[in-house]
Amino acid sequence: MKESIISAIIDLDEDKVIRLVKQKLKKNCDSLAIIEEVRKGVERVGELYEEGKFYIADLIMSGMIFEDVLKLLDFPKDEASILNNIEVVFATVEKDIHDVGKNITISLFRSKGIRVTDLGVDVPADRIADEVEKTKAPILCLSGLITSSFRSMKKTVKRLEERQLRSKVKVIIGGNVNEKIREFAGADYWTRDCSQGLKICEEIAVEMQRH
Amino acid sequence: MENKILTPEERLNAAIRLAPVDRVPCAPAIESYAARFAGISQYEFLFDYRKAFHAFAFLKNRYPVWDIRRSSYNMFYGPYQKKIGILRNSIPGIDLPADYEIQFSEFEIMHREDYFTIIKNGYDFYETEYFKRAHGTTKEDIKEAKKEKIQIQLKEIEASNSCGQVYLYGAGTTSADEMISYTRSFPEFIKDLYQVPELMEEIISIATDFSIRECKETVKKTSIPRVMIGMSRMNGRYFSLSYFEKFSWKHLKRLIESLIVEDITPFVHLDGEWRLNLPYFLELPKRKIVIELDGNTDIFLAKKILGEHSCLLGDVPSTMFAVETPDDVRNYCSRLLKEVGQGGGFILGSGCALPYQAEHSNVEAFFNCLSN
Numbered sequence: 402m403k404e405s406i407i408s409a410i411i412d413l414d415e416d417k418v419i420r421l422v423k424q425k426l427k428k429n430c431d432s433l434a435i436i437e438e439v440r441k442g443v444e445r446v447g448e449l450y451e452e453g454k455f456y457i458a459d460l461i462m463s464g465m466i467f468e469d470v471l472k473l474l475d476f477p478k479d480e481a482s483i484l485n486n487i488e489v490v491f492a493t494v495e496k497d498i499h500d501v502g503k504n505i506t507i508s509l510f511r512s513k514g515i516r517v518t519d520l521g522v523d524v525p526a527d528r529i530a531d532e533v534e535k536t537k538a539p540i541l542c543l544s545g546l547i548t549s550s551f552r553s554m555k556k557t558v559k560r561l562e563e564r565q566l567r568s569k570v571k572v573i574i575g576g577n578v579n580e581k582i583r584e585f586a587g588a589d590y591w592t593r594d595c596s597q598g599l600k601i602c603e604e605i606a607v608e609m610q611r612h
Numbered sequence: 613m614e615n616k617i618l619t620p621e622e623r624l625n626a627a628i629r630l631a632p633v634d635r636v637p638c639a640p641a642i643e644s645y646a647a648r649f650a651g652i653s654q655y656e657f658l659f660d661y662r663k664a665f666h667a668f669a670f671l672k673n674r675y676p677v678w679d680i681r682r683s684s685y686n687m688f689y690g691p692y693q694k695k696i697g698i699l700r701n702s703i704p705g706i707d708l709p710a711d712y713e714i715q716f717s718e719f720e721i722m723h724r725e726d727y728f729t730i731i732k733n734g735y736d737f738y739e740t741e742y743f744k745r746a747h748g749t750t751k752e753d754i755k756e757a758k759k760e761k762i763q764i765q766l767k768e769i770e771a772s773n774s775c776g777q778v779y780l781y782g783a784g785t786t787s788a789d790e791m792i793s794y795t796r797s798f799p800e801f802i803k804d805l806y807q808v809p810e811l812m813e814e815i816i817s818i819a820t821d822f823s824i825r826e827c828k829e830t831v832k833k834t835s836i837p838r839v840m841i842g843m844s845r846m847n848g849r850y851f852s853l854s855y856f857e858k859f860s861w862k863h864l865k866r867l868i869e870s871l872i873v874e875d876i877t878p879f880v881h882l883d884g885e886w887r888l889n890l891p892y893f894l895e896l897p898k899r900k901i902v903i904e905l906d907g908n909t910d911i912f913l914a915k916k917i918l919g920e921h922s923c924l925l926g927d928v929p930s931t932m933f934a935v936e937t938p939d940d941v942r943n944y945c946s947r948l949l950k951e952v953g954q955g956g957g958f959i960l961g962s963g964c965a966l967p968y969q970a971e972h973s974n975v976e977a978f979f980n981c982l983s984n
Contacts, residue, residue, distance in 0.1 A: 413806055457850045458802050465799055498702055498715045501798055508799075547713055548934040548967035577931065585935040593908075594849065 406435070410442025411449070413462045415469065418442075422470055432474045439470050443512045450596055460596055461505050467512035487606045488538040492520035492529050494553035499546040502576055506542070506595040515602060526553070526560040533566050540605055542598065543588070545576045554586035562587075571605050573598060620679035620778040628877055628923050629899045630957035636949055638982050639680035639780060639925060639961040643688065644713050644968035645975070646671045654713060654968075655705025658690035661764055665771040672775045675979040681772035682780040682961060684840070686765040688714055692757035695749045698786075699794055713968050721746050722795040724804060727815050735822035742795045762833050769834060781879065782836025783827045787843045787867070788819035789860045798845065805859055812859060820863040824870045837876045840904075841867065848888030861892050872900045879925065883964060884908050890917045898922070906963035907932070915952045924952055925959040928978060933962065933970035938977035945981035 406425075409417040418439070425435050446463040449455040489510060493503050500522050507517050518536055520529060533541055541561075543554050554574050561567040572588040575598055583591040592598045616634060618626065623637045647657035650667035657664045664685060672678050693701050699716040702708050708715070722742055730738045743754050772779045785791070792815060793801035804812050827839045846860035868878045880893070881904040890913075893903060898921050905911045907929030914924055927948070932941060945960065952958045960982065966975065 415803070415807065456848075456852050456855075458805075458855070461799060461802055462806055465803060496712055498708075498717060501718050505799060547715070548930055548969040549713060551931075551934055552969065579929075579931055581935055582931055 406438045407442040407445065410439060410463055410466060411445050413446070413459060413466070415462075415466045418466050418470065419473060422473060426474075435474065436470070439467055440512065440514060443467050447513070447596070447599070457594060457596060460509055464505070464508040464512040468508055471511075487515045487540065487602055488518075488536060489515055489540045489542055489602060490518045490520065490529065490532050490536055490538045491542045491544070492524040492532075493522040493544045494529075494550050494557055495523055495525045496553050497545045497547050497550040498522040499544070499576070502546070502595070503542075503544040506544075506575065506598050509595045509599055510602065513599060513603075515599075526557040529557050530560045530564050530566060533561065533570050534564065537569070539570055539609055540573065540602055541570050542573045542575060543586075545574070545578070547577070550576065551578075551582055551585055554582070554588065558587040573601055620776070624680055624778055624780075624959070627957060627959050628902055630920075630923060630955070632956055635982060636953050637680050637959045638678050638979070639682040639959050640678065640928075640966045640978065641682045641684070641962050641964065642668070642671065642678075642966045643683065643685055645966045645970050648968055649674075649972070649975075653705065653710040655690075655703075655710040658688060658693075658704065658714060661685075661689060661767060665768060668771070669775050672777060675976075676776075677979050677982045679777055680780050680959070681768070681775075681777040683768060683772070684781070684784060685768055686761050687784060689761070689764050692760055694747045695753045695757035696743055696761065697747065700746050718794065718797050719746075720797040720800045724796075724800075724808070727804075727808075727811055730815050730818050735819050738795075739822070762830070765834055769836065779836060780838055781840040782834040782838050782876075783830035784840040784842070785823050785827055785867075787841060787846070787860060787864045788816045788823055789863065790843055790845055791819055791823065792816065793845055805855065809858070816859055816863050820867050824867055827867075827871060827876070828874060831874075831876055837874075838879060839871055839876055840879045840881055842881045842883070843886075844883035846889075847882070847884050847886045849885045853888060856889055856892075861889075865892075865895065868896055868901060872897060877902065879904055881964075882906065882909060887913060890914055893918060894921055896922075902959070904961070906930075908963075911948070912951055915954075919952075919955065919957060923957040923959065925961050927961070927963040928966075929963045930965065930967040930970075933974045933978070934967050935971075936974065938971075938973045941974045941977040942981055945978060949981065 404421060406418055406421045409421060422435055443463045446455060446459055450460055491507055493500055507519055510517050518532060520532055543557060545554060558572055573590040574583060574586055574588045575592050578591045590601045618634045623633050626633045627637050644654060646667040647654055650670045652663050652667060690703060693703055699718055702715045704710050704712045704714060740751055740754055743749055769779045831837055846856050871878050879902045883906045886909045902923045902925050905914060905926040907927045911927045
């Protein structure tokens, strides 16, 4: 039976994926075509998660395989992402330096073709607003784990309002958050896990296309 | 029983045994909030233990119903954070403004090949290597810092006793899988589980032996027969139950049972959503452990599953303290006392730490629900 990159991704077998990618490269296959194949595998992992057959760790693993393939192909992360038209600005807000959840989520987003501008951690409200203005990204993801981050999220949303940017961007907060924190911060959505965050982004994109 | 007023220690032990109590014991995990309440900076709190203990005493004086000191201050004491801090950290007054909270960053500090160090030289050696790489410290500094850590804990035990509180944790650890994941970073740890599962089982088993030994030795030094075991990662949202069984439960169970035979009570602190994993705890002896929940696992469901088996501690969420109202806190605590407290086996607490940014009125509502 012919080995495929897609099934190797579904098996979360990174060694096999890398071996198959190398074989394709030897045959002068197009990098973009390889990335598309890897992405299809990642998408299938996402579907299996939705069906309750896979877990968040499986999603994280598939995202890491995707990033490793990009590294192998020496393919810039952002270029891989423009295959899809969703663009996101992502930051851990001021006073918070936690980034494990943010980085995992970004890795998953990129594997699904979402272009992400990662501003890092402890990012002041003005810096975030600057980036939203500059990129015109329709989605802003704000991450925070400690309670000090809630006020920073609120401050960031307020800054977007002051700069007349709020209506142009949907704000998703993630981390140690819930509906009450969403209300407090004035965000549009909240999520505690990367897969749910991805789903929200995709729904926003569909909604945007309708308009 | 109803007429007899129990001492904090008696009350705690009765709750652990699911026996009747005069009132529900009160064990919020308070650290940084005490500093804010007392008007000292986070830097002062972390670097001057006398000021920190004064801040705890000040808060206890305000809320006498607070009878259990559920503190991990010795884990976060500033002077040795750059020597034996559990993760690479950013410290208020050093790396951050003096009034920021202490924060932790996770990097891939140890690599997969370092696992062979564990097999060859033991987990102690690996741990020392980790601290050396994470903090740029030396073996001698690590040794001294560990001695100082115990001294700080002993001083806090004394300070809490003189406030009329019982000090909860005689030692603290994380499950072995979690301990390793911190040294490797969570994503790399996941890769390891998928790619070298047999090696990981062996490593986690060795780390569990280390953890058992460390906990017993620390308990001997503190003379407090209770151990906190922190867990946040191998839960049923992240991993299948078969992964949980193989890489976590099997080893955690051995750790817990090894403590129980020494008459040490494990307090298993479950951060995150552990609903699917809760039934596993029924495999352990009844009335010998405490399960701590942080507000993400449904504690009312946990009561149904474990209520006749183990004491529950929790679980007013940090988000509630930070942004909700005193009425919300009051209503939630009342429900906890009524439903989870029903029949005993309950300790009222914050979910995880009572947050630095908690509204004072919410903290007041929390304590008052027991006073009233």
